[in-house]
Amino acid sequence: MDIVTAQEMYEWDQVAIKSAGIEGKILMESAGRAAADVIERRIPEHHKVVVLIGAGNNGGDGFVIARTLLNRGYEVEAWQVAADEKISGDAIVHKEIFLASGYSLFQLNDWDALTQSLEKADVIVDAMLGIGAKGPLRSPFNEIVELVNKQNSCRIAVDLPTGVPADEGIEEFDGVRADLTVVIAALKMSAVVQHTRPFYGEIEMVEIGLPVRKLRHPERLVWQRHDVKRSLPERMTNSHKGSHGKGLMVGGSDLMPGSIAMSAKAALRSGAGLLTVATAKEVIPSVSSYVQEATFLAMSETAGKITGHIKDDLQGFDAAAVGMGLGRHPEAQELIEELLEQIEAPLLIDADGLFHLKELFDKVAQRPYPTILTPHPGEFARLLGKPIKTIMQSPFAYCRSFACKHRVYLVLKGPATIITSPEGKQRVDLTGNAGLAKGGTGDVLSGILLAMVLQGGSILDGISNGCFIHGTTAELLTDEQHAMRDLLATDVVEGLSQTFRTFS
Numbered sequence: 001m002d003i004v005t006a007q008e009m010y011e012w013d014q015v016a017i018k019s020a021g022i023e024g025k026i027l028m029e030s031a032g033r034a035a036a037d038v039i040e041r042r043i044p045e046h047h048k049v050v051v052l053i054g055a056g057n058n059g060g061d062g063f064v065i066a067r068t069l070l071n072r073g074y075e076v077e078a079w080q081v082a083a084d085e086k087i088s089g090d091a092i093v094h095k096e097i098f099l100a101s102g103y104s105l106f107q108l109n110d111w112d113a114l115t116q117s118l119e120k121a122d123v124i125v126d127a128m129l130g131i132g133a134k135g136p137l138r139s140p141f142n143e144i145v146e147l148v149n150k151q152n153s154c155r156i157a158v159d160l161p162t163g164v165p166a167d168e169g170i171e172e173f174d175g176v177r178a179d180l181t182v183v184i185a186a187l188k189m190s191a192v193v194q195h196t197r198p199f200y201g202e203i204e205m206v207e208i209g210l211p212v213r214k215l216r217h218p219e220r221l222v223w224q225r226h227d228v229k230r231s232l233p234e235r236m237t238n239s240h241k242g243s244h245g246k247g248l249m250v251g252g253s254d255l256m257p258g259s260i261a262m263s264a265k266a267a268l269r270s271g272a273g274l275l276t277v278a279t280a281k282e283v284i285p286s287v288s289s290y291v292q293e294a295t296f297l298a299m300s301e302t303a304g305k306i307t308g309h310i311k312d313d314l315q316g317f318d319a320a321a322v323g324m325g326l327g328r329h330p331e332a333q334e335l336i337e338e339l340l341e342q343i344e345a346p347l348l349i350d351a352d353g354l355f356h357l358k359e360l361f362d363k364v365a366q367r368p369y370p371t372i373l374t375p376h377p378g379e380f381a382r383l384l385g386k387p388i389k390t391i392m393q394s395p396f397a398y399c400r401s402f403a404c405k406h407r408v409y410l411v412l413k414g415p416a417t418i419i420t421s422p423e424g425k426q427r428v429d430l431t432g433n434a435g436l437a438k439g440g441t442g443d444v445l446s447g448i449l450l451a452m453v454l455q456g457g458s459i460l461d462g463i464s465n466g467c468f469i470h471g472t473t474a475e476l477l478t479d480e481q482h483a484m485r486d487l488l489a490t491d492v493v494e495g496l497s498q499t500f501r502t503f504s
């Protein structure tokens with residue numbers, strides 16, 4: 001599922017109109033009818049519907065929705081909330097069709113009448129403004145949005161909730177708080193950005209007949225189950241442990257032995273063929289009791305923390321991960337530096353491994369092998385030297401510029417995890433739930449990602465699949481055995497089997 005900016009969406013419309021000869025009013029008819037189908041599926045027939053119609057094409061969709069629902073026997077009041085002379089483009093055509101179909105239109109002459117109508121409505125359809133909204137809402141839309149948000153009715157937005165910007169990066173706005181948004185043709189960027197996402201409510205996307213093969217797809221999309229099915233490497237019947245990668249994991253300390261233990265088990269549960277855990281000597285017994293399948297490398301240590309240099313030969317590993325439970329002591333920086341230089345394979349850096357990375361950016365960019373960074377917003381903010389709030393208002397832009405500048409794969413973790421390749425391709429993983437908001441789940445993700453990278457194929461596909469598998473496991477577990485409150489990172493490790501079975 002593509003994620004577009006308003007500009008990209010307008011380009012698509014132009015391709016449809018100019019290259020494929022699909023007139024705007026036909027697209028509008030398709031959009032309105034498809035949205036009406038969604039609304040019809042969601043509401044009982046006796047429900048009273050108010051459709052709020054603006055002046056542009058979003059309003060045009062509203063005329064089609066109101067007419068379609070009236071044709072199908074619903075009790076609908078269509079309110080044109082913009083002046084007659086402002087109705088523009090294809091919306092004029094659909095207003096005429098609406099009136100010529102014998103339906104009456106309410107106009108915003110009397111606020112009391114609109115208020116009463118909204119108070120009586122079971123469902124309010126917001127077709128006031130879509131991707132064409134610019135700047136803070138002007139009157140009467142600002143007042144109407146406030147009025148709409150006060151009602152107890154179900155609010156259904158068309159394309160995007162009125163007032164919510166389509167793109168990232170806009171901090172100040174006021175918008176309709178929708179229960180459901182019927183998104184037209186592609187997800188708009190703000191639908192997955194942290195501060196705008198809640199305005200959308202549930203999201204359902206409708207297809208409107210755009211010529212998909214002719215469109216320029218922005219390398220930015222939601223990674224879905226069918227993508228995982230298509231790209232997850234199969235396990236061949238004649239394979240052996242060496243066929244599925246030899247992985248190295250470096251981390252763990254006396255006070256945080258669990259992190260690396262969970263990472264290691266998650267990697268093995270996700271298909272890693274062989275795994276070596278390099279950690280402080282005194283940490284090994286607690287890790288090995290949880291992960292019997294791993295082998296160990298004892299690192300030189302001081303007071304339970306890994307220090308000094310890696311004595312062993314680091315050649316021969318197919319991928320490595322570092323940072324889980326490592327600690328933030330100064331010697332950790334040297335260790336990361338050494339791994340950046342010596343690992344001749346993909347290297348994933350997580351958690352404490354990211355703490356000193358800012359000083360090592362040159363080394364990161366110079367690596368001839370892929371580097372994967374998996375920060376949460378706090379860690380990313382530290383790497384960038386910017387406030388979390390600033391980054392989370394424009395996460396696509398910050399991730400893209402960082403990944404391209406430092407030549408890394410970046411996994412910015414969150415409810416909408418953004419995965420970016422060094423070339424700037426972006427995927428969003430929307431799986432998972434609040435059950436994952438607990439210590440240790442990031443370590444589990446790192447283990448899964450290492451296993452995915454070990455199994456070869458495209459790194460971007462591998463890490464996208466890993467994020468999807470991690471989130472889906474939490475969903476499966478909270479659907480069946482657990483509540484979001486009690487879910488533990490170790491449950492996710494054990495639940496992986498259930499998820500993988502859905503892909504076999």
Ligand SMILES: NC(=O)C1=CN([C@@H]2O[C@H](COP(=O)(O)OP(=O)(O)OC[C@H]3O[C@@H](n4cnc5c(N)ncnc54)[C@H](O)[C@@H]3O)[C@@H](O)[C@H]2O)[C@@H](O)CC1
Pocket residue numbers: 013024027028031032054055056057058059060061086128129130131132133134135136137138139141158159160184208
């Ligand atoms: N061919 C197309 O272009 C299609 C467009 N579609 C719909 O059209 C929408 C985009 O249509 P438009 O480009 O006409 O834009 P909109 O309908 O989203 O908004 C334009 C209108 O909003 C007003 N406006 C802008 N900023 C405002 C503000 N801050 N306060 C108050 N009023 C403001 C403008 O004066 C104009 O009347 C999409 O979101 C989608 O719903 C769909 O029908 C599919 C086809």
Ligand SMILES: [K+]
Pocket residue numbers: 058126127128129130157158159160161162
């Ligand atoms: K809208």
